[in-house]
Amino acid sequence: MFHKEGGKIILIATTLTVAFLLLANQFISIFWLQKAVEILVLSFLILILQFFRNPKRDVIINDNHIIAPVDGKVVVIEEVFESEYFKDKRLQVSIFMSPINVHVTRYPVNGKVKFSKYHPGKYLVAWHPKASTENERTTVVIENRIFGEILYRQIAGALARRIVNYAEEEMQVVQGTDAGFIKFGSRVDLFLPLGTKINVKLNDKAIGGKTIIAVKS
Structure with missing residues (x-):
């Protein structure tokens, strides 16, 4: 498929x-x-x-879980200042996708899309520290009844030249369903409320729609 x-x-x-x-x-x-x-x-x-493969994933929907939006390797888990939307400190979890990973983006939680914005930008390698703020990217915020507002950011890499984002403001979205696609290498950042219990470790392999990134503490 x-x-x-x-x-x-x-x-x-x-x-x-x-x-x-x-x-x-x-x-x-x-x-x-x-x-x-x-x-x-x-x-x-x-x-x-x-x-471009799109494997069928049987997602177990659970509002107490934040699931991986993409396949790849967990490369960042740290407290950072999120300057675009929240303008305060958040827990950042980043997943890097190599060209051989599935590049479908999936909604990490259920809820309403509160914010969705595309940013043109550079094409630094996806693991570069400035990629999150300087590369071509989209920022999406979903309001979830358990976790509150969750932000995820699709980031283009050195090979990526097009980000596809299906999220539109006021949409009701379902955890694990198709949220977009990033063509040819990239990463996705999640920004979670402080105190969120992280369920993965650095260098863990994440499977989009399956791996539980965080749980309600």
């Missing part, structure tokens, strides 16, 4: 793959070179297909 955001790119990649395979068969007479080109082209197509 593939994400709808990959439809056009998958079609183009498939068309180009078929064209290159036909050309290689017609114009390359050296057997080993022909096979090398075929393997290279097919590998490119496989990379595109795996990047």
Whole structure:
């Protein structure tokens, strides 16, 4: 199953793959070179297909849990000053996605979207400390009945060139459902109320829609 955001790119990649395979068969007479080109082209197509995969996840909805919005590695757990929306201290949990991770973004909690804003910006590597405030990004705040307001931020990386965000203000959203997509490498930051009990550790592998990032203390 593939994400709808990959439809056009998958079609183009498939068309180009078929064209290159036909050309290689017609114009390359050296057997080993022909096979090398075929393997290279097919590998490119496989990379595109795996990047846009959208595995079905059976989400257990629980208002006492904040779940991972994306697949990846937990790279930040710290108290920080959030300057865009809250303008106070929050617990930040960041998940870094490599190009081989699933890049679907999922809503971490149930609730109403209170804030949703796109910011153009740079394309620093996603783990750079300034990526959260200087890269292309979107900021979304969801009001949840248990945790209050939860902010998550989709951040473009060095390879990412488009962030897709489905959250619109006043929308009612369901935990674990499709919230958007980030194309080709990125990270997502969560900003949680101080005192929230964090359920993951640095370098843990997170699975979007499944891993419990935090629980109500």
